[in-house]
Amino acid sequence: MPVSGRHQRRALDSDGIPVITTTGLTKVYRSRGREVTALDGVDLHVREGEVYGVVGQSGAGKSTLIRCVNLLERPTSGTVTVAGQDLTALAGRGQRANAALRQARSRIGMVFQHFNLLSSRTVQANVELPLEILGVSGKERGRKALELLDLVGLADKAKAYPTQLSGGQKQRVGIARALAGDPKVLLSDESTSALDPETTRSILTLLRDLNRQLGLTVLLITHEMEVVKTICDSAALMKGGRVVESGTVSELLATPGSELAAELFPVGGEPSGPGRTVVDVTFHGEAATQPVISQLSRTYNIDISILGAAMDTVAGKQVGRMRIELPGRFEENVVPIGFLREQGLQVDVADVRTAHDTASADAILKDGAQ
Structure with a gap:
């Protein structure tokens, strides 16, 4: 009342x-x-x-x-x-x-x-x-x-x-x-x-x-x-x-490397073998309802493995995280990762081991987007 x-x-x-x-x-x-x-x-x-x-x-x-x-x-x-x-x-x-x-x-x-x-x-x-x-x-x-x-x-x-x-x-x-x-x-x-x-x-x-x-x-x-x-x-x-x-x-x-985001939507999964790129993708807003992963696979003719996923509603909005594996090393996947970011998704490379490597990966992605 x-x-x-x-x-x-x-x-x-x-x-x-x-x-x-x-x-x-x-x-x-x-x-x-x-x-x-x-x-x-x-x-x-x-x-x-x-x-x-x-x-x-x-x-x-x-x-x-x-x-x-x-x-x-x-x-x-x-x-x-x-x-x-x-x-x-x-x-x-x-x-x-x-x-x-x-x-x-x-x-x-x-x-x-x-x-x-x-x-x-x-x-x-x-x-x-x-x-x-x-x-x-x-x-x-x-x-x-x-x-x-x-x-x-x-x-x-x-x-x-x-x-x-x-x-x-x-x-x-x-x-x-x-x-x-x-x-x-x-x-x-x-x-x-x-x-x-x-x-x-x-x-x-x-x-x-x-x-x-x-x-x-x-x-x-x-x-x-x-x-x-x-x-x-x-x-x-x-x-x-x-x-x-x-x-x-x-x-x-939407913040790269956010500990809270990772805790809210924990996703796991290890690479299936060497020479693979593991990426954490966060979907929110309209992007959460779009078939972005299948579009990526068709556009670049690559096989994508889903290692883990979590989807829920936060503050009235659908939000999800997904861990995917792309074939090839990181340097070979700059363009596909750039495609995901162009769709409004938050993308973090999960298998980069050090802060220096993370900074280098971000720099490569930014250069690739220019």
């Missing part, structure tokens, strides 16, 4: 207004005379109305980053700006949140991995909790909680207790609670990692629907590439406390 006072989500463009910005964000933990750097100069820009995914392995710094965005963790240095407010300036020197920071946090919803529901409270009372803290009257709290439970599909569970709910239902309660303060920003900390695949899909669909219906900006962290593939407009890859790659999903898929 629509929520009053909200608007439909605007279409995104590359010049969208940043709603979440971190600049030079650093977090150093000190324990027993040792220092551990969890965040190392992180710059992040999340545009208004988008779903932005931060992905990486355990220990990459993802959870620390998202907790620094709402200052549940105080950064060691750097700044965090959310909806035009510098939260690091509001925080002051003490460890306890002051009134100004608490007010700013009320406009940032947070969804946790393990739900964090109070077992002694009903579902409705759990959703009402942040409204109690904000001093909202009992009647208004009840009305708003029921409205939010309806929004997440749990209108009939208001009087139930958390122990009576499935994992997916508990997470829906957590999402409803996160929306109680009418936030502009929703933070999701591994919110689907404790759920089975079918429930995960339903929660991701709900998050995307809320993003569109309420105009929410969603920042989520995950170690699951399927989450990024399913709902994210943009993404960042973290390693060792740093953002090593970021951009819109479409940009990343």
Whole structure:
């Protein structure tokens, strides 16, 4: 159901207004005379109305980053700006949140991995909790909680207790609670990692629907590439406390050598023998529906082996990657590879072993295109 006072989500463009910005964000933990750097100069820009995914392995710094965005963790240095407010300036020197920071946090919803529901409270009372803290009257709290439970599909569970709910239902309660303060920003900390695949899909669909219906900006962290593939407009890859790659999903898929693109659409396959050229081809947009490989085979009268392929829908667009093998060495295939690039495809030569060889291959292809 629509929520009053909200608007439909605007279409995104590359010049969208940043709603979440971190600049030079650093977090150093000190324990027993040792220092551990969890965040190392992180710059992040999340545009208004988008779903932005931060992905990486355990220990990459993802959870620390998202907790620094709402200052549940105080950064060691750097700044965090959310909806035009510098939260690091509001925080002051003490460890306890002051009134100004608490007010700013009320406009940032947070969804946790393990739900964090109070077992002694009903579902409705759990959703009402942040409204109690904000001093909202009992009647208004009840009305708003029921409205939010309806929004997440749990209108009939208001009087139930958390122990009576499935994992997916508990997470829906957590999402409803996160929306109680009418936030502009929703933070999701591994919110689907404790759920089975079918429930995960339903929660991701709900998050995307809320993003569109309420105009929410969603920042989520995950170690699951399927989450990024399913709902994210943009993404960042973290390693060792740093953002090593970021951009819109479409940009990343079109970037040569993108680690995120390779993770989103992993394709494997080894050459069938020596003297062969292995090429990774990324299809997106209209090119994804064109018979480009068969055209290449007919045009140059060559036999092409498909070593691996993956096709899916990302951000509403069909995208795919394919690993193919061409007969002959790379130098003999400059023209066929150039043909693929002329069709609007992203082409990476997969069997080039070193950075020097990769640069040489790119130079040859550019010369061949001129």
